[in-house]
Amino acid sequence: MTSPESSPLMSVTQAANRLSDDDVLVLDVRFKLEDTAYGAQAYAESHLPGAVYLDLDKDLSSSIVPGVTGRHPLPDAAVFEAQMREIGLRKSDQVIVYDDGPGFYSARLWWLLTWLGHSNVSVIDGGLKAWREAGLPMTAERSVRPWPGDFSARPDDSLLVDAEALLAQIEAGQDTPVFQLLDARAPERFRGEVEPIDPVAGHIPGAVCVPCNGNLGADSLMLPSQVLRERFPEPEAGQALVCYCGSGVTACHNILAAVIAGLPMPRLYPGSWSEWIVEPSRPVATTGSEVG
Numbered sequence: 001m002t003s004p005e006s007s008p009l010m011s012v013t014q015a016a017n018r019l020s021d022d023d024v025l026v027l028d029v030r031f032k033l034e035d036t037a038y039g040a041q042a043y044a045e046s047h048l049p050g051a052v053y054l055d056l057d058k059d060l061s062s063s064i065v066p067g068v069t070g071r072h073p074l075p076d077a078a079v080f081e082a083q084m085r086e087i088g089l090r091k092s093d094q095v096i097v098y099d100d101g102p103g104f105y106s107a108r109l110w111w112l113l114t115w116l117g118h119s120n121v122s123v124i125d126g127g128l129k130a131w132r133e134a135g136l137p138m139t140a141e142r143s144v145r146p147w148p149g150d151f152s153a154r155p156d157d158s159l160l161v162d163a164e165a166l167l168a169q170i171e172a173g174q175d176t177p178v179f180q181l182l183d184a185r186a187p188e189r190f191r192g193e194v195e196p197i198d199p200v201a202g203h204i205p206g207a208v209c210v211p212c213n214g215n216l217g218a219d220s221l222m223l224p225s226q227v228l229r230e231r232f233p234e235p236e237a238g239q240a241l242v243c244y245c246g247s248g249v250t251a252c253h254n255i256l257a258a259v260i261a262g263l264p265m266p267r268l269y270p271g272s273w274s275e276w277i278v279e280p281s282r283p284v285a286t287t288g289s290e291v292g
Contacts, residue, residue: 008110008259009222010122012130015096019049025089025145026051026096029060029105030128033197046138048098048131052087056249059083060108070275071197071247077116081153088145091152095121101129101220104212107252111268117154123256126221161242161267163276170205170283176236181207182266182291184245184254185273192286197246200277202284204244208233209290212250215257228261233291241266248272 010018018024028051030039036057043053054060061072062079089095095113099105106123113121124131132138161179169177183203188194190209195201203209210231217223223231235241241258243251248270255266276282 008121008123008256009125010096011125012134012136015048015098015122015124015131016134016136018094018096021094023090023093024050024096025087025093026098027109028053028099029056029097029109030099031056031105044140046140048128049137049139049141050143051098052143054109056105056108060105060112067278068275069278070271070273072249072274074115074248074270075112077153077155080112080116081151084151084153085149087149088147089118089149089151090147091118091150093118093120096124097121098124098127098131101127102213102216102253103127103222103256104250104253107256108249111252111255114265115156115159115268117156118151126219129220159265159267161240161269163269163271163279163282166204166242166269166276167282176239177206178239179242179267180233180235180239181269182210182232182241182243182251182254183207183273184210184212184243184250186211186213187290189246190288190290192284198274198277200284202286203273203288204276205283205285205288207244207285207288209288210254212245212253212257215253222257222260225261228257229263231291232258232261232263235264240264242269243267244269244272244276246272247274 028043028047030042032038062075097106097109110121110123183190190203192202243254243266245251258266
C-alpha cells in the first residue's frame, strides 16, 4: 500500500518560502456544505499568491447517481487527470493545498492525489486561518501556469474498500475482522441520536467513532503526532484501518492524521454512510465504541 513520499503537513512559513518556486502548485479548496458558492466567491476576493481554486462538488467529486452513490463520489480518474493537466500540474511538482483551516477539504484533495499517484502533496497546517494570523500576503489576482501539465492518474485501488467487502465481513462475523472501521463523524451522529444530513441515522456495524474534529488543537493546528497516535486503535496483525464519514470527505482527515501519527495509511470507504444507506438491506447500528 502506498504512502506519501513527503511530509503531509507544511507550516505557513514553509509554504510562504515555496510560493515563488516554479515547481510548486498551490491549490485552494475552500468550501461550505451549507453554501456551495462560498469557496469560489471567497477565492475571487482573495487567496494565496499563485493559488488555483478547485471546488469540492465540481472538481473533487463526480456526479451523484441517486440510489447508487453517496453524496461525494470519487471523481473519474481520466476526467481528473485532464483537469489537473489543464491547470498545469506536472509530475515533478510539489502541490500545496489549503482551505479555511480545519483541513477537511484539503485532506480530500491530498488523498485524491495520493490515490492517483501524485504523492508529493502537502497540506498547510491551520490553512488560511493560520496564514492570515501570520500576516502573510493575499491577492485577488488569478494565476495561470504558462505550461501544459503532464500529470498522469494511476489509481491505487489498494487504498479503497467498497460496500460489498464491508458487508461480507459483517456477514462473516469474524472475531478479528480484516477491516477495522473508523467513523469520522460526530459521536451523536455515530450513535444515531441526530442525523442532520442523511435520511437514516446510525453507523456501520463494527465501526468505532474517531471524530475528525479531535485531530485539531484549540489553535486549529494538527495535534502532535504522538497525541494523534493515541486517538487511533492499534490494528491487529494483518488488519487494516478503514476510514469513512458521511460522504467520504472528512474521513480523509482521519487518514491524514493517521499518516502523521506514523500509522500505515488507512484505506478509505469512499461512498461512506450516505452510500451505505442507499441499500435498505445493509445493516445499521446505533451502539458501539468511541475512541478519542
